Amino acid sequence: MDQELVARMEKSLMDLKMEIIANLVSSNKDFKEIVEGMDPKDLADIASDDIDRKTIEALSSQDLKRLKLIDSALTRIQQGKYGLCVKCGKRIPQERLEAIPYALMCIECKTAEERRNR
Numbered sequence: 421m422d423q424e425l426v427a428r429m430e431k432s433l434m435d436l437k438m439e440i441i442a443n444l445v446s447s448n449k450d451f452k453e454i455v456e457g458m459d460p461k462d463l464a465d466i467a468s469d470d471i472d473r474k475t476i477e478a479l480s481s482q483d484l485k486r487l488k489l490i491d492s493a494l495t496r497i498q499q500g501k502y503g504l505c506v507k508c509g510k511r512i513p514q515e516r517l518e519a520i521p522y523a524l525m526c527i528e529c530k531t532a533e534e535r536r537n538r
């Protein structure tokens with residue numbers, strides 16, 4: 421994987437994550453209280469595994485889903501597996517990653533999964 425692309429995607433992912441959190445803070449009073457009670461340096465970790473129940477309740481399922489995908493993608497970067505499909509292991513095309521930095525599957529696997537879930 422192109423290291424420059426990975427670095428760029430990592431930044432996009434962090435930005436996206438902060439954007440979702442900022443959105444939540446402005447739209448949800450409970451969430452605002454949680455965030456205000458936190459150390460600012462922990463903010464980036466807000467969606468990590470130790471996220472508490474109250475925080476989860478304050479998140480809409482859509483936002484939570486996105487945060488989880490973003491975290492998975494960040495984990496994949498740390499593991500050096502970013503950009504490889506979690507299902508088949510093939511490379512995810514760069515255009516797809518640029519459009520959806522948290523894409524974890526190639527289009528074929530994603531399409532197959534969506535068909536199965538329907």
Ligand SMILES: [Zn+2]
Pocket residue numbers: 505506507508509510525526527528529530
């Ligand atoms: Zn695949």
